[in-house]
Protein backbone atom coordinates (compact mmCIF):
# COMPACT_ATOMS: atom_id res chain seq x y z
CA UNK A 1 0.00 0.00 0.00
CA UNK A 2 1.47 3.34 -0.99
CA UNK A 3 2.72 5.27 2.03
CA UNK A 4 4.42 8.66 2.34
CA UNK A 5 7.68 7.68 0.52
CA UNK A 6 5.75 6.18 -2.42
CA UNK A 7 3.43 9.18 -2.74
CA UNK A 8 6.39 11.58 -2.49
CA UNK A 9 7.91 9.76 -5.46
CA UNK A 10 4.64 10.12 -7.42
CA UNK A 11 4.85 13.81 -6.59
CA UNK A 12 8.37 13.96 -8.03
CA UNK A 13 6.99 12.21 -11.14
CA UNK A 14 4.10 14.71 -11.37
CA UNK A 15 6.52 17.64 -11.21
CA UNK A 16 7.25 16.99 -14.88
CA UNK A 17 3.64 18.04 -15.57
CA UNK A 18 3.76 21.35 -13.71
CA UNK A 19 3.27 24.25 -16.11
CA UNK A 20 1.32 22.15 -18.61
CA UNK A 21 -2.36 22.67 -19.36
CA UNK A 22 -4.79 19.75 -19.12
CA UNK A 23 -6.28 19.04 -22.55
CA UNK A 24 -8.66 16.23 -21.58
CA UNK A 25 -9.38 13.82 -18.79
CA UNK A 26 -10.13 10.24 -19.80
CA UNK A 27 -11.70 8.08 -17.16
CA UNK A 28 -11.03 4.56 -18.35
CA UNK A 29 -12.78 2.94 -15.41
CA UNK A 30 -16.12 4.68 -14.84
CA UNK A 31 -16.70 2.85 -11.59
CA UNK A 32 -13.49 4.17 -10.17
CA UNK A 33 -13.96 7.92 -10.41
CA UNK A 34 -17.06 8.78 -8.46
CA UNK A 35 -17.85 11.93 -10.39
CA UNK A 36 -19.70 12.93 -13.46
CA UNK A 37 -17.06 13.40 -16.12
CA UNK A 38 -18.48 16.81 -16.96
CA UNK A 39 -17.59 18.01 -13.48
CA UNK A 40 -13.92 17.17 -13.87
CA UNK A 41 -13.97 18.75 -17.32
CA UNK A 42 -15.69 21.87 -16.03
CA UNK A 43 -13.05 22.45 -13.38
CA UNK A 44 -9.87 21.41 -15.11
CA UNK A 45 -9.93 21.44 -18.92
CA UNK A 46 -7.61 24.11 -20.29
CA UNK A 47 -6.21 24.81 -16.85
CA UNK A 48 -2.50 24.61 -16.18
CA UNK A 49 -1.15 22.49 -13.34
CA UNK A 50 0.40 25.19 -11.21
CA UNK A 51 1.72 23.44 -8.17
CA UNK A 52 1.72 20.18 -6.24
CA UNK A 53 1.09 19.46 -2.62
CA UNK A 54 1.37 16.24 -0.72
CA UNK A 55 -0.06 15.70 2.72
CA UNK A 56 0.31 12.23 4.13
CA UNK A 57 -0.85 9.80 1.48
CA UNK A 58 -2.79 12.42 -0.52
CA UNK A 59 -1.41 14.22 -3.55
CA UNK A 60 -2.97 17.44 -4.85
CA UNK A 61 -2.48 18.72 -8.39
CA UNK A 62 -3.25 22.40 -7.93
CA UNK A 63 -4.43 24.15 -11.05
CA UNK A 64 -5.07 27.69 -12.29
CA UNK A 65 -8.29 29.00 -10.82
CA UNK A 66 -7.60 27.57 -7.35
CA UNK A 67 -9.10 24.09 -7.75
CA UNK A 68 -7.09 20.94 -7.22
CA UNK A 69 -7.28 17.31 -8.25
CA UNK A 70 -7.00 15.25 -5.07
CA UNK A 71 -5.53 11.78 -5.51
CA UNK A 72 -5.48 9.00 -2.94
CA UNK A 73 -3.61 5.88 -3.99
CA UNK A 74 -5.59 3.31 -2.01
CA UNK A 75 -3.89 -0.08 -1.89
CA UNK A 76 -2.22 -0.25 -5.29
CA UNK A 77 -2.38 3.17 -6.96
CA UNK A 78 0.48 4.60 -9.04
CA UNK A 79 1.04 7.81 -10.98
CA UNK A 80 3.23 7.97 -14.08
CA UNK A 81 4.28 10.78 -16.36
CA UNK A 82 4.44 9.70 -19.99
CA UNK A 83 5.83 11.77 -22.85
CA UNK A 84 6.61 8.97 -25.28
CA UNK A 85 3.07 7.93 -26.15
CA UNK A 86 3.42 4.48 -24.76
CA UNK A 87 0.52 2.09 -24.75
CA UNK A 88 -1.99 2.90 -22.02
CA UNK A 89 -1.07 0.83 -18.95
CA UNK A 90 -3.35 -2.12 -18.35
CA UNK A 91 -4.74 -0.88 -15.04
CA UNK A 92 -5.08 2.78 -16.02
CA UNK A 93 -8.10 4.36 -14.33
CA UNK A 94 -7.72 8.01 -15.16
CA UNK A 95 -5.57 9.73 -17.78
CA UNK A 96 -4.82 13.43 -17.72
CA UNK A 97 -3.85 14.38 -21.27
CA UNK A 98 -1.55 17.36 -21.31
CA UNK A 99 -0.18 19.69 -23.98
CA UNK A 100 2.36 18.31 -26.45
CA UNK A 101 1.28 14.67 -26.27
CA UNK A 102 2.23 14.26 -22.66
CA UNK A 103 0.10 12.79 -19.98
CA UNK A 104 -0.19 11.76 -16.37
CA UNK A 105 -1.63 8.29 -15.86
CA UNK A 106 -3.20 7.10 -12.64
CA UNK A 107 -3.32 3.31 -12.50
CA UNK A 108 -4.48 0.87 -9.90
CA UNK A 109 -4.98 -2.86 -9.96
CA UNK A 110 -7.72 -2.58 -7.38
CA UNK A 111 -10.63 -0.21 -7.14
CA UNK A 112 -9.70 1.42 -3.84
CA UNK A 113 -8.18 4.86 -4.06
CA UNK A 114 -9.74 7.97 -5.52
CA UNK A 115 -9.49 10.99 -7.75
CA UNK A 116 -11.63 13.88 -6.51
CA UNK A 117 -12.15 17.60 -6.95
CA UNK A 118 -10.81 19.78 -4.13
CA UNK A 119 -12.10 23.32 -4.56
CA UNK A 120 -10.06 24.31 -1.52
CA UNK A 121 -7.09 22.11 -0.63
CA UNK A 122 -6.88 23.24 3.00
CA UNK A 123 -10.61 22.68 3.50
CA UNK A 124 -10.38 19.24 1.88
CA UNK A 125 -7.59 18.30 4.32
CA UNK A 126 -9.60 19.69 7.22
CA UNK A 127 -12.78 17.79 6.21
CA UNK A 128 -10.86 14.51 6.13
CA UNK A 129 -9.33 15.26 9.51
CA UNK A 130 -5.86 14.69 8.16
CA UNK A 131 -3.11 15.30 10.70
CA UNK A 132 0.16 17.05 10.02
CA UNK A 133 2.42 15.42 7.49
CA UNK A 134 5.02 13.12 9.06
CA UNK A 135 7.86 15.03 7.37
CA UNK A 136 6.46 18.42 8.38
CA UNK A 137 5.53 17.88 12.00
CA UNK A 138 7.92 19.56 14.45
CA UNK A 139 9.51 17.70 17.32
CA UNK A 140 7.42 19.73 19.79
CA UNK A 141 4.24 18.94 17.84
CA UNK A 142 5.15 15.26 17.77
CA UNK A 143 5.80 15.12 21.52
CA UNK A 144 2.56 16.98 22.29
CA UNK A 145 0.51 14.62 20.11
CA UNK A 146 2.17 11.56 21.62
CA UNK A 147 1.58 12.71 25.19
CA UNK A 148 -2.13 13.16 24.41
CA UNK A 149 -2.40 9.73 22.85
CA UNK A 150 -3.75 6.68 24.67
CA UNK A 151 -2.93 3.88 22.29
CA UNK A 152 -0.23 1.51 21.24
CA UNK A 153 2.73 3.22 19.62
CA UNK A 154 1.98 1.49 16.34
CA UNK A 155 -1.62 2.74 16.49
CA UNK A 156 -0.30 6.24 17.16
CA UNK A 157 2.13 6.26 14.22
CA UNK A 158 -0.46 4.96 11.76
CA UNK A 159 -3.35 7.18 12.87
CA UNK A 160 -3.72 9.51 9.88
CA UNK A 161 -5.62 12.10 11.90
CA UNK A 162 -2.60 12.55 14.20
CA UNK A 163 0.34 12.16 11.80
CA UNK A 164 -0.38 11.69 8.12
CA UNK A 165 1.64 9.46 5.83
CA UNK A 166 2.83 6.44 7.80
CA UNK A 167 1.15 3.09 7.24
CA UNK A 168 1.65 -0.46 8.40
CA UNK A 169 4.97 -1.07 6.64
CA UNK A 170 6.95 2.06 7.52
CA UNK A 171 5.61 2.03 11.10
CA UNK A 172 7.22 -1.41 11.49
CA UNK A 173 10.54 -0.06 10.20
CA UNK A 174 10.49 3.06 12.39
CA UNK A 175 9.72 0.98 15.50
CA UNK A 176 12.36 -1.61 14.60
CA UNK A 177 15.03 1.07 14.26
CA UNK A 178 13.86 2.72 17.50
CA UNK A 179 13.93 -0.69 19.26
CA UNK A 180 10.36 -0.20 20.50
CA UNK A 181 7.82 -3.03 20.69
CA UNK A 182 4.82 -2.24 18.43
CA UNK A 183 2.38 -2.90 21.31
CA UNK A 184 4.17 -0.56 23.69
CA UNK A 185 1.70 2.00 25.03
CA UNK A 186 2.52 5.63 24.23
CA UNK A 187 2.15 6.55 27.92
CA UNK A 188 4.96 4.12 28.84
CA UNK A 189 7.60 5.66 26.57
CA UNK A 190 10.42 7.68 28.13
CA UNK A 191 11.30 11.15 26.86
CA UNK A 192 14.53 9.73 25.49
CA UNK A 193 12.63 7.06 23.52
CA UNK A 194 10.21 9.65 22.15
CA UNK A 195 13.09 11.86 20.99
CA UNK A 196 14.76 8.93 19.27
CA UNK A 197 11.52 7.79 17.70
CA UNK A 198 10.99 11.22 16.17
CA UNK A 199 14.51 11.19 14.70
CA UNK A 200 14.10 7.68 13.30
CA UNK A 201 10.72 8.55 11.78
CA UNK A 202 12.30 11.36 9.74
CA UNK A 203 15.39 9.34 8.83
CA UNK A 204 13.44 6.28 7.67
CA UNK A 205 11.03 8.32 5.54
CA UNK A 206 13.77 10.47 3.99
CA UNK A 207 15.97 7.49 3.16
CA UNK A 208 13.02 5.59 1.67
CA UNK A 209 12.16 8.58 -0.54
CA UNK A 210 15.77 8.78 -1.70
CA UNK A 211 15.64 5.07 -2.63
CA UNK A 212 12.35 5.58 -4.54
CA UNK A 213 10.54 3.46 -1.92
CA UNK A 214 12.09 0.43 -3.63
CA UNK A 215 12.53 -2.26 -1.00
CA UNK A 216 15.38 -3.91 -2.92
CA UNK A 217 17.41 -0.68 -2.65
CA UNK A 218 16.92 -0.15 1.08
CA UNK A 219 19.85 -0.73 3.47
CA UNK A 220 20.50 -4.34 4.52
CA UNK A 221 20.33 -3.29 8.17
CA UNK A 222 16.62 -2.48 7.76
CA UNK A 223 13.72 -4.72 8.68
CA UNK A 224 11.73 -4.00 5.51
CA UNK A 225 13.65 -6.29 3.12
CA UNK A 226 13.09 -9.09 5.67
CA UNK A 227 9.59 -8.24 6.75
CA UNK A 228 8.45 -11.84 6.84
CA UNK A 229 7.81 -14.34 9.61
CA UNK A 230 10.86 -16.47 10.44
CA UNK A 231 13.39 -14.31 8.56
CA UNK A 232 16.66 -13.62 10.30
CA UNK A 233 16.73 -10.26 12.08
CA UNK A 234 19.25 -7.95 10.36
CA UNK A 235 20.47 -6.70 13.76
CA UNK A 236 20.73 -9.84 15.91
CA UNK A 237 20.51 -13.58 15.46
CA UNK A 238 16.80 -13.60 16.37
CA UNK A 239 13.87 -14.26 14.08
CA UNK A 240 11.31 -11.84 12.77
CA UNK A 241 7.83 -12.49 14.15
CA UNK A 242 4.36 -11.60 12.97
CA UNK A 243 2.11 -9.61 15.29
CA UNK A 244 -1.51 -8.63 14.79
CA UNK A 245 -2.49 -5.16 15.99
CA UNK A 246 -5.91 -3.65 15.22
CA UNK A 247 -6.58 -6.45 12.77
CA UNK A 248 -3.47 -5.84 10.69
CA UNK A 249 -0.35 -7.96 10.46
CA UNK A 250 2.90 -6.33 11.43
CA UNK A 251 6.43 -7.62 11.88
CA UNK A 252 9.07 -7.07 14.54
CA UNK A 253 12.05 -8.69 16.27
CA UNK A 254 11.16 -9.76 19.82
CA UNK A 255 14.85 -9.66 20.82
CA UNK A 256 15.54 -6.15 19.54
CA UNK A 257 12.13 -4.74 20.47
CA UNK A 258 11.37 -5.79 24.01
CA UNK A 259 8.21 -4.58 25.68
CA UNK A 260 8.79 -2.61 28.89
CA UNK A 261 6.06 -4.27 30.99
Ligand SMILES: [Zn+2]
Nearest residue numbers: 233236253256
Ligand atom coordinates in the same frame (compact mmCIF):
# COMPACT_ATOMS: atom_id res chain seq x y z
ZN1 LIG B 1 16.73 -8.56 16.39
